[in-house]
Amino acid sequence: MTTSTTPAGRTSRRRLLAAAPAVALPLAGLAALVATRPDGRFAVPVVVIGLLALGLPLLRLRSGRPDVERRAVGTSWAFAVIVWWVPASRLAPQVPGWAWTVAVLAGAVVAYGLGHVLAGPDAPHPSATGGAPAGAVRTPLAPGERYLWARSVLSRPTLVLAGVPFLAGVALLLAGGAAPLVVVLIAAAVVTTALTAVARVRVDDGGVHVRQALLGRPLAEAPLAEVRGARSEQLDPEHFRWNEYGVLRRTPSVLGYRARRAGEALVLDLTDDRRFVVTVPDAATAAGLVNAELDRRAGQGAAGAAPSC
CATH class of the missing domain: 2.30.29.30 (Pleckstrin-homology domain (PH domain)/Phosphotyrosine-binding domain (PTB))
Structure with a gap:
């Protein structure tokens, strides 16, 4: 209970509140998905994305790591948009599929940025007040000397990890059951991890x-x-x-x-x-x-x- 009164504890609590609406939106999206009764080819990817949208923020928002918490809030808002892709497209069938894909990807990017803004600034860290500890290794520097x-x-293990979604994407393409948005998301995961x-x-x-x-x-x-x-x-x-x-x-x-x-x-x-x-x-x-x-x-x-x- 004492951690909630610290700056880091207050920051984590604020970010949980910031992610709460984005966690609720996938629940509504999954309910709308059931109501529109899509075929299995579309339902399975959206259900998987919806489960990720519900699980990832809850698992990572209390990590104690400011960078992870900010990304978790942003990711939860981005997923909230993505989950609504299939239900919204079925509610407005006159809009071409490619237009929905572009709109959802653009909306996910905007929602991710919104999540970062809602996450707010990090709790302040204490500043160092003295020099390095006695006995620590030192590289001599002349007064005013610049260095780089x-x-x-x-x-290499990270490259191997990038190969996992790549192989999954190839398998989906060969099976002919991959929705365009799922392929784009897999490609983004491969490129981001490889970089x-x-x-x-x-x-x-x-x-x-x-x-x-x-x-x-x-x-x-x-x-x-x-x-x-x-x-x-x-x-x-x-x-x-x-x-x-x-x-x-x-x-x-x-x-x-x-x-x-x-x-x-x-x-x-x-x-x-x-x-x-x-x-x-x-x-x-x-x-x-x-x-x-x-x-x-x-x-x-x-x-x-x-x-x-």
Whole structure:
């Protein structure tokens, strides 16, 4: 009960309320689907999508992860539009099927954005107040020196995961029972998952950033203001589930990006007691740069706070 009074608890509760109407809309859509009595070719995909619309937000909205909660609210609103595709098309049969497909996809995009807006801002995180811990590895930096460290990583398990919906889509096409919207959704899932398999890890004076290598979309970020210290360590696969690859979102205590089962990893201790983990080569150099920048900022803050003569 005490968690509901914290900023993070209030944020999660607000997002549950924001997703509630979008969870109710698929129920109405499924009821309308039953009332219109569609054939099985259309009914099965919509029922599956409706179950996803009801289950995904409820499973992920209390994850404790702000990025997951925002996506869950947006996804619930997008699914609420998609579920109504078949019932609405049967209520207005004079509209061509391709027009309904375009309208529903556009509406789902708008609804996803609406969900993000309704999710609201994240709860504030405490800021780091000092330099890196004593004994932490440091990469020497000259006063005023600028730096940029970057590496590319490939998550082969994520590519394998992208192949699962691809094979399902091929099977549906060969069977001749795939609705156009279902094919589009499967293709979107394949492309989105495959794009996250190749990431670019960047360390600069703003923190650590993991982005899609092709589109540059942020996958995971740790602003320097929320970092207490950095280190390089060997990743223990026993601390992760067998399918936890790519962007780490399953637990509220760990975030980041996992490309390999084990190996060298950059680990950041954050001010909200979470860890930011990225499997990347030459992690010791990256950790040293983060710690050196923390020291430099702490020194600048102390100099700025010193009284003038």
